[in-house]
Amino acid sequence: MKKLFFRSLILILSLSLLFVAILSTKGFETNKFNKIIAQKIKENNSKVSLTFEKINFKFDIKNLSLYLETKNPNLTYQKISLPINHIKLYLDLISLFKSDTQINKLNVLSDEIEIQQLKKILLKTKPTNMTSLIINKVSSGRVNFDIEIFFKKNQIVDNFIVKGDVKNIKAQIYKDIFVENTNFNFFADTTDILIKAISCKSDGLEVSEGNLQIQNLKEINIKSEFKTKLELNKKNISKYSFLLKQNDNFTLENSLKGTLSHYLQLSFDKTLKVINYDYKNKGNINYIQFKISNSSKNRFLEKKIENLFLNNTYFSSNFNSNKIHKISAKGNYSFDNENYNKFNFENNILNSTDNLVLDFDLSEKVNINLINYTKEKGNLAKIFLDVKKNKKFLNVNKFTFSENKSLISVEKLKLKNQNLQSVKKIEAKTFESNLIKNDFIIEIGKKIKISGKKFDAKNLNKLLNQNKKRDGILKKISKEIDIDLQNIDTPLSTNLSNFKLIGEINNGKFIKISSKGDFGDNKFLDISMKNHKNSKKKYLEIYSDLPQPLLSEYSFFKGLSEGILTYSSIIDEKSSSSKLLIENFKVINAPGLVKLLSLADFGGLADLAEGEGLSFDKMEMQITNSKGLLNLNELYAVGPSISVLMEGYSEETGLTSLKGTLVPAKNLNKILSKIPVIGDIIIPKEVGEGLFGVSFKIKGKPGKLKTTINPIKTITPRFITKALEKSKKSK
Numbered sequence: 232m233k234k235l236f237f238r239s240l241i242l243i244l245s246l247s248l249l250f251v252a253i254l255s256t257k258g259f260e261t262n263k264f265n266k267i268i269a270q271k272i273k274e275n276n277s278k279v280s281l282t283f284e285k286i287n288f289k290f291d292i293k294n295l296s297l298y299l300e301t302k303n304p305n306l307t308y309q310k311i312s313l314p315i316n317h318i319k320l321y322l323d324l325i326s327l328f329k330s331d332t333q334i335n336k337l338n339v340l341s342d343e344i345e346i347q348q349l350k351k352i353l354l355k356t357k358p359t360n361m362t363s364l365i366i367n368k369v370s371s372g373r374v375n376f377d378i379e380i381f382f383k384k385n386q387i388v389d390n391f392i393v394k395g396d397v398k399n400i401k402a403q404i405y406k407d408i409f410v411e412n413t414n415f416n417f418f419a420d421t422t423d424i425l426i427k428a429i430s431c432k433s434d435g436l437e438v439s440e441g442n443l444q445i446q447n448l449k450e451i452n453i454k455s456e457f458k459t460k461l462e463l464n465k466k467n468i469s470k471y472s473f474l475l476k477q478n479d480n481f482t483l484e485n486s487l488k489g490t491l492s493h494y495l496q497l498s499f500d501k502t503l504k505v506i507n508y509d510y511k512n513k514g515n516i517n518y519i520q521f522k523i524s525n526s527s528k529n530r531f532l533e534k535k536i537e538n539l540f541l542n543n544t545y546f547s548s549n550f551n552s553n554k555i556h557k558i559s560a561k562g563n564y565s566f567d568n569e570n571y572n573k574f575n576f577e578n579n580i581l582n583s584t585d586n587l588v589l590d591f592d593l594s595e596k597v598n599i600n601l602i603n604y605t606k607e608k609g610n611l612a613k614i615f616l617d618v619k620k621n622k623k624f625l626n627v628n629k630f631t632f633s634e635n636k637s638l639i640s641v642e643k644l645k646l647k648n649q650n651l652q653s654v655k656k657i658e659a660k661t662f663e664s665n666l667i668k669n670d671f672i673i674e675i676g677k678k679i680k681i682s683g684k685k686f687d688a689k690n691l692n693k694l695l696n697q698n699k700k701r702d703g704i705l706k707k708i709s710k711e712i713d714i715d716l717q718n719i720d721t722p723l724s725t726n727l728s729n730f731k732l733i734g735e736i737n738n739g740k741f742i743k744i745s746s747k748g749d750f751g752d753n754k755f756l757d758i759s760m761k762n763h764k765n766s767k768k769k770y771l772e773i774y775s776d777l778p779q780p781l782l783s784e785y786s787f788f789k790g791l792s793e794g795i796l797t798y799s800s801i802i803d804e805k806s807s808s809s810k811l812l813i814e815n816f817k818v819i820n821a822p823g824l825v826k827l828l829s830l831a832d833f834g835g836l837a838d839l840a841e842g843e844g845l846s847f848d849k850m851e852m853q854i855t856n857s858k859g860l861l862n863l864n865e866l867y868a869v870g871p872s873i874s875v876l877m878e879g880y881s882e883e884t885g886l887t888s889l890k891g892t893l894v895p896a897k898n899l900n901k902i903l904s905k906i907p908v909i910g911d912i913i914i915p916k917e918v919g920e921g922l923f924g925v926s927f928k929i930k931g932k933p934g935k936l937k938t939t940i941n942p943i944k945t946i947t948p949r950f951i952t953k954a955l956e957k958s959k960k961s962k
Contacts, residue, residue: 372400705739806857859883894924
């Protein structure tokens with residue numbers, strides 16, 4: 232009996248295993264479920280129709296469940312056929328023995344579907360942004376998918392999983408930008424969309440190793456990582472101008488080559504409003520060229536900078552919704568695409584305030600005229616700059632410029648609305664041929680302090696003359712000032728020692744000065760300024776035993792030597808009235824005067840001007856300046872050989888107009904001797920023989936002055952009056 236029982240049990244088990252093996256491999260082919268499956272599909276979506284000949288009843292060993300499978304069924308959506316490879320329908324085993332069969336899961340695996348066929352299907356569906364994008368922008372490609380739909384009771388969809396591949400998609404991204412060879416695989420369910428292995432190509436742009444994750448929870452979260460290879464050139468770079476951020480100073484030009492890795496994270500609320508974002512990238516820029524817009528000659532660089540080239544540069548950036556942004560770059564730069572130098576750049580941006588740190592080498596020629604310093608082209612200078620700035624202020628935390636032994640540094644310089652507020656320290660120590668040319672410190676705190684052993688001021692007059700009509704960065708400075716410099720190199724190789732100045736500046740202008748300097752050989756410079764508070768007028772007085780250093784940049788005084796200078800000026804808010812007196816001086820080889828003498832045929836005087844020079848006893852100038860118009864009311868110069876009387880004006884545009892009279896002293900003395908009563912200003916009836924002098928006119932802009940000469944045999948009463956006044960004073 233036992234043997235029979237065990238044999239029966241073994242037979243049943245063997246038959247069961249055989250039945251499971253058959254069901255799990257070949258299955259049991261039947262058409263009894265055709266009507267049930269087609270009806271269930273129709274109940275869930277009336278627009279879908281499914282027909283097939285036979286199905287296989289199989290057993291899924293892995294999931295321990297029974298399912299129905301059919302291959303190459305005829306599935307249509309609104310009469311549009313879909314290329315389906317096979318369909319699996321997982322059934323509730325117990326429900327097979329009841330009147331209402333329950334479907335647990337539906338699995339549909341497609342063949343490759345052409346995009347044009349997919350468009351026909353999407354045109355029949357409810358419009359969405361995604362369907363609109365595919366219909367209007369995608370032109371070609373193929374898609375295949377594998378869909379699993381999970382049902383609850385009464386065939387209500389509980390969840391779904393979609394996965395598949397997209398191949399060789401061609402689509403329009405923006406205007407004339409198209410992506411080709413677009414490939415990726417995807418996975419999606421009710422809460423997540425995963426897109427992996429994204430790759431595509433466009434003109435000059437290639438994307439690879441891309442991943443995208445979309446989570447649809449209380450918030451919509453997007454994460455993406457991808458790599459880009461850039462090879463932009465003259466032909467295609469304009470296509471990407473909307474992506475490449477430009478500014479008023481730099482425009483991407485001609486070429487961009489490099490590889491970058493990108494990371495993006497976005498969060499939206501249910502209304503698709505951005506809640507948070509974080510974007511990072513990093514990589515290497517092999518080559519890039521910028522065109523510098525509105526380029527002009529830099530005040531320090533001799534060469535006009537029009538282009539900026541970068542190569543072999545590591546680049547990274549980070550932008551996020553916390554408004555804490557960072558951009559950094561490290562590599563090589565050039566202005567001519569030939570001579571490259573190293574640079575290191577970092578910009579941390581917080582609430583629209585930039586904190587720039589720049590460290591670079593510079594081989595271009597540099598001129599800092601204020602201190603008469605020159606770095607020759609080819610000599611390498613190291614520059615470090617740490618700046619914080621926004622629209623209202625600019626703070627230079629640290630600046631250093633070093634070349635060999637020369638060093639210029641700035642600490643804690645603050646500008647507000649382009650106006651200087653304070654400086655902790657400006658230090659300059661420069662050399663020329665191993666000789667020290669500058670060694671001083673400037674500090675602007677409660678008081679302005681300038682002190683040091685050496686200051687090269689050879690270009691100072693030129694700069695003051697060039698900038699006299701401009702509003703400087705000092706216009707908001709109102710402080711006391713204290714200057715103590717041991718040695719000052721002035722123009723014409725004249726040195727000023729032990730220069731001390733105490734005074735006061737109001738809104739960038741001196742209102743009080745008391746200063747003294749020593750030229751040596753018992754020659755001094757004295758400057759004083761007083762301010763009349765009630766009338767708001769300033770009274771400036773200058774005395775110098777050497778006029779040349781103060782007048783060196785005025786071409787009118789070129790060739791002047793020796794003499795004593797006295798200058799006084801009354802200055803108010805709108806105008807100034809000044810008087811300049813120079814006594815006992817010479818004019819040596821002055822080009823303008825030599826030209827006048829030559830044109831007037833004063834041969835001997837011209838020779839004298841080219842030799843030891845013309846001596847003058849005195850020259851007086853009376854000048855008024857109002858609203859940019861400089862009026863030379865009168866200039867009178869008298870000497871043993873020649874006398875001059877002149878007047879004119881100079882406009883803000885540079886146009887100059889002068890006219891006057893020039894008379895040899897012997898003719899003038901002859902005229903004066905024939906006047907019977909000093910003070911009776913008359914034109915003499917007898918003036919002797921020969922040429923008395925010339926009248927002249929000079930007019931034009933700097934470098935284009937035109938001079939005309941007319942011989943005269945009579946002299947104006949005004950000239951004689953000045954000569955008599957001089958004669959009276961000399962007696």
